[in-house]
Amino acid sequence: MQVAKGVKLPTTAIGCDCRGNCLNSHDCSCAKLNSTDSKHYDFPYVHRDGGRLVEAKAVVFECGPKCGCGPDCINRTSQRGLKYRLEVYRTPKKGWAVRSWDFIPAGAPVCEYIGVLRRTEDLDNACDNENNFIFDIDCLQTMRGLGGRERRLRDVSISTIYNSDRPDDQKVENTPDYCIDAGAVGNVARFINHSCEPNLFVQCVLSSHHDLKLARVVLFAADNIPPLQELTYDYGYELDSVHGPDGKVKQMVCYCGAEGCRGRLF
Numbered sequence: 001m002q003v004a005k006g007v008k009l010p011t012t013a014i015g016c017d018c019r020g021n022c023l024n025s026h027d028c029s030c031a032k033l034n035s036t037d038s039k040h041y042d043f044p045y046v047h048r049d050g051g052r053l054v055e056a057k058a059v060v061f062e063c064g065p066k067c068g069c070g071p072d073c074i075n076r077t078s079q080r081g082l083k084y085r086l087e088v089y090r091t092p093k094k095g096w097a098v099r100s101w102d103f104i105p106a107g108a109p110v111c112e113y114i115g116v117l118r119r120t121e122d123l124d125n126a127c128d129n130e131n132n133f134i135f136d137i138d139c140l141q142t143m144r145g146l147g148g149r150e151r152r153l154r155d156v157s158i159s160t161i162y163n164s165d166r167p168d169d170q171k172v173e174n175t176p177d178y179c180i181d182a183g184a185v186g187n188v189a190r191f192i193n194h195s196c197e198p199n200l201f202v203q204c205v206l207s208s209h210h211d212l213k214l215a216r217v218v219l220f221a222a223d224n225i226p227p228l229q230e231l232t233y234d235y236g237y238e239l240d241s242v243h244g245p246d247g248k249v250k251q252m253v254c255y256c257g258a259e260g261c262r263g264r265l266f
């Protein structure tokens with residue numbers, strides 16, 4: 001990830017003092033951050049298939065640079081890079097798209113959204129309206145979803161991370177302060193299209209620091225995904241929420257082809 005001028009990265013979190021791999025969730029201070037129930041701490045991932053997320057959360061706390069554990073720790077599952085052979089291919093109506101040559105099991109991390117970390121206000125100043133590769137870092141919005149856009153969220157509460165008993169807790173605000181701009185610098189995630197019935201979901205992850213506003217954005221499999229099925233996530237636009245430089249509402253037709261397609265991206 002590149003960092004734009006004016007973005008100050010937060011202090012690195014102290015982390016856990018586990019050794020080797022984090023094995024006991026009751027001893028691991030990172031695992032504890034993921035739990036709402038002080039009697040039942042658990043890692044957010046299970047070991048199956050090299051690590052699968054048990055359930056979507058407002059934010060997942062992983063182990064980071066100052067933790068005592070090593071790179072194979074289960075609580076670093078989203079940090080291990082690409083595991084599946086992803087192909088960027090051309091579609092008739094949506095431009096480039098992404099699919100996997102390998103089967104992807106539900107809950108597996110697929111890729112991180114990479115680009116330049118920018119302040120949203122700098123982007124607005126640049127009037128960069130035609131940049132289709134901006135990802136707003138907005139964990140609360142991501143978690144709430146729009147009309148239940150993430151199927152696996154049903155049983156999940158968004159309250160946990162916003163409780164005030166955490167030292168680095170952040171206040172929830174309406175406009176995201178930071179975004180990831182993959183316009184000029186990015187990875188395969190920038191080619192993943194929107195679908196109204198997606199097979200990926202967006203998960204905010206904190207590993208090196210605990211600032212929600214600068215959380216990492218990782219795409220996880222929402223379902224078991226067969227090889228060669230297009231990978232998609234819900235871009236999460238509210239209809240009529242995007243405006244052009246002239247102030248008029250902008251619209252974009254959606255070609256996701258899902259049965260429940262809303263007809264427009266925005």
Ligand SMILES: C[S@@+](CC[C@H](N)C(=O)[O-])C[C@H]1O[C@@H](n2cnc3c(N)ncnc32)[C@H](O)[C@@H]1O
Pocket residue numbers: 093094095096097132133190191192193194195253254255256265
């Ligand atoms: C992040 S880019 C995705 C990659 C893009 N298809 C490309 O060729 O670079 C987002 C842009 O892809 C197109 N797109 C993504 N999902 C779409 C969809 N469901 N229907 C129509 N266009 C879509 C739109 O032009 C959108 O602004």
